[in-house]
Amino acid sequence: MKLLAVCGMGIGTSVLLKMNAEKVLSQLDIEAEVDATDIATALLPDSPAQIVLCTPELSSQLDGIKAEVISVENVFDLDELSQKLQKSLL
Amino acid sequence: MASPSLNDFIAAEAIAFGDFVSFVEASEAAGRLLVNSGLVVDGYVSEIIEIIQNQGPYMVIAPGVAIVHGRPSESVLKTGGSMVIDASGVISGNEKNDPVRVILAISAKDDEEHLQMLKTIAELFNQPEMIEKLANCSSSGEVLNLISTNLQ
Numbered sequence: 001m002k003l004l005a006v007c008g009m010g011i012g013t014s015v016l017l018k019m020n021a022e023k024v025l026s027q028l029d030i031e032a033e034v035d036a037t038d039i040a041t042a043l044l045p046d047s048p049a050q051i052v053l054c055t056p057e058l059s060s061q062l063d064g065i066k067a068e069v070i071s072v073e074n075v076f077d078l079d080e081l082s083q084k085l086q087k088s089l090l
Numbered sequence: 091m092a093s094p095s096l097n098d099f100i101a102a103e104a105i106a107f108g109d110f111v112s113f114v115e116a117s118e119a120a121g122r123l124l125v126n127s128g129l130v131v132d133g134y135v136s137e138i139i140e141i142i143q144n145q146g147p148y149m150v151i152a153p154g155v156a157i158v159h160g161r162p163s164e165s166v167l168k169t170g171g172s173m174v175i176d177a178s179g180v181i182s183g184n185e186k187n188d189p190v191r192v193i194l195a196i197s198a199k200d201d202e203e204h205l206q207m208l209k210t211i212a213e214l215f216n217q218p219e220m221i222e223k224l225a226n227c228s229s230s231g232e233v234l235n236l237i238s239t240n241l242q
Contacts, residue, residue, distance in 0.1 A: 007149075008148065008149075009141075011159065011198050011204070012159050012208070015205065015208045016208055016211065019208065020216070055148045055151060056148075056186070057145070057147065058148050073186045073187070074186075074187070075151040076155075076218070078216060
């Protein structure tokens with residue numbers, strides 16, 4: 001299972017999303033790889049990601065992507081992340 | 091040796107308090123602190139502003155907190171950060187997370203250090219009461235003390 005955490009540049013928000021997603025996934029005992037990247041990379045047609053995590057402002061820029069897009073309002077809220085990931089994965 | 095903490099990336103002189111009229115103005119002040127601390131060159135500040143204006147307030151990533159940055163480029167001299175605190179808050183247009191009271195500006199030169207810095211930022215702000223505590227600080231010494239007592 002492959003997830004992407006996405007932000008404009010791939011170096012700030014996305015890295016924080018990745019760290020917290022990894023924390024939550026390990027609590028849920030789900031084996032998955034999370035990469036932080038920028039929008040352009042996430043949109044590449046050969047992207048192997050099943051799920052893309054981003055903040056709401058960026059989700060419209062991911063229109064047409066084949067992965068499921070989960071938009072996260074509060075990057076630091078592990079409960080929000082956990083609930084949204086569980087809804088998609090379990 | 092203890093792993094580096096946020097205090098290693100944010101110097102006392104890179105912390106400022108203010109009552110700003112807009113999110114852009116507060117972000118500019120945070121960017122200016124990076125310049126004054128020798129972490130980035132001048133052009134980095136306009137990159138920060140440009141990204142906010144072009145991409146919208148997506149960098150307001152949790153209630154009350156924004157992390158602003160430019161591109162990793164020659165404008166960046168060193169990995170580090172700055173913090174601007176506006177206790178009364180500014181409006182960014184990110185309705186879920188406004189008002190913004192704490193703005194962190196970061197610069198990334200070295201991947202390893204950058205990841206370590208973001209890790210400590212996550213550890214700090216995964217504590218929801220942190221914004222309120224920071225907004226109640228009145229000196230950079232208080233901020234640094236708060237940070238070091240809340241990191242493992």
